[in-house]
Amino acid sequence: MNNTPIGNRLHIAIFGRRNAGKSTLINALTGQEIAVVSDVPGTTTDPVYKTMELLPLGPVVIIDTAGIDDVGHLGNLRVEKTYDVLRKTNFAIYVVDAEEGLTEFDKQFIEEIKSKEIPVILVLNKSDKKSMEQSEINEYKKNLGIPVCEISSINKQGIEELKQLIAKHAKFDEADLTIVGDLINPGDVVVLVTPIDKAAPKGRLILPQQQTIRDIIENDAIAVVTKEYELKETFESLNKKPSLVITDSQVFLKVSADTPEDIRLTSFSILFARYKGELIEMVKGLKKIEQLKEGSRVLIVEGCTHHRQADDIGKVKIPRWIRQMSGSQIEFEWASGNYFPKDIERFDLIIHCGGCMLNKLEMQYRINLSRQKGVAITNYGMLIAAVQGILKRALKPFPSAYVLLEE
Incomplete structure (x- = not known):
C-alpha cells in the first residue's frame, strides 16, 4: 500500500x-x-x-x-x-x-x-x-x-x-501523467464511490481507488470517499457542490440515479482507459458490440491475476451482458496478467480492464496491436455504462470522446 x-x-x-x-x-x-x-x-x-x-x-x-x-x-x-x-x-x-x-x-x-x-x-x-x-x-x-x-x-x-x-x-x-488532475481545479470536492464487497481486498482499497485519491490530493483538491448506499447522505453533508463523482463501474446505475444531473460523473475504469491507453480507441471499439453475431469471438483481458468470485465481472457478468446486447451466442476466451495473445485476429472484439497493474507502454502495445490486426478494443467501464444506459453521461467529462459517441 x-x-x-x-x-x-x-x-x-x-x-x-x-x-x-x-x-x-x-x-x-x-x-x-x-x-x-x-x-x-x-x-x-x-x-x-x-x-x-x-x-x-x-x-x-x-x-x-x-x-x-x-x-x-x-x-x-x-x-x-x-x-x-x-x-x-x-x-x-x-x-x-x-x-x-x-x-x-x-x-x-x-x-x-x-x-x-x-x-x-x-x-x-x-x-x-x-x-x-x-x-x-x-x-x-x-x-x-x-x-x-x-x-x-x-x-x-x-x-x-x-x-x-x-x-x-x-x-x-x-510520472508526469495525471489520472484526474486536468478535470479538476484546486479546492474542488471530488466524491469517490467505493463499494466494499467480497471482491475488495481486506483492509484496503483497490489500486485504482488509491491512485485516484492520491492524484486528487496532489492537485490540491478534496477527496471524499463513500459507499454507494451513503452517497445521498454524503451529498447532503457537504457544504460545497462536488465538481466530479467517480464511481466503481459495478454500481454505476445506482450512483447515476443518486447523483444530480448538474454534477459530472464517470468511473475509475474509464479514467484508467484514458490514463493508460486511448479513450477514443475504446469508444470506437464499443460500437463493435452492435455488430456481433452468432459465433463471434470476444477476448476478455485483465491486467492482473486475482481469485475469481462467484459472480465475477470478467468471467460472468460481461459475457452475460454481451449475449443480452447482441442477442446471439457469443464465444468467449480470457487472458490475464502479463499474457496477451499475439494471434488476436481470431477475435472480433477485445474487452480490457482499466490496466492499473500494467505500465502505459504495455497498454499502448496492446491497443496498437489491436489496431494493426483490425480488432476492436474497448474497456470494462464503458461497456458497463453502455449496458446501463448511462454511457453518454459517463463520457461527458471528456469532450472529444463524447462527440465521437454522438456521431
Missing part, C-alpha cells in the same frame, strides 16, 4: 547474450541476491522482476531476461519472452562480456532497441578479467551512438557510475 504501484515505475530491462553477466549485474544493482547466478548458459528462464528504489532515480522495476542467443525449443520460448519484455521497457541496459567483445548479433539487438525509441546503455562487463582502453570505449560510443559504461558486477566496480548514467539518460513521461 505504501509503495509506488508497479505500473507507475520506470521499467529498466537488462538484455544480452547468455553468460554476459546479466544476473550478476541485477544483483549488484539491487544489492540483493535476486537472480540465480551460474556459469551454465541459459540459467535465467522467465524474466525476473524486482521493484526497488534506485537512487538517484527513484522507484523502478528492474527486469532480468534470458539470453537472446538461447537455442533449442525451450531456448526459443525464452527468447520470445525476452522480446516481449521490450514492449514494456522504459530503459534498456545491454550487457556484453568484455572478454568476448561486441558481436554483430549484439549490434543488431541494440539497433532493434533503438528502433523502438527506448534509451539504452551498453555495459561492458567483467572488467576484472579484461579492462578496455578508453579509446576502445570511445569507439563503441561513436559507432553505436549510445552511452557506454565499463563495470565489474563481481567486484561492484562501476556500479555507481552506471546508476548515474541511468538517471541521466532515462526518460519517464508516465
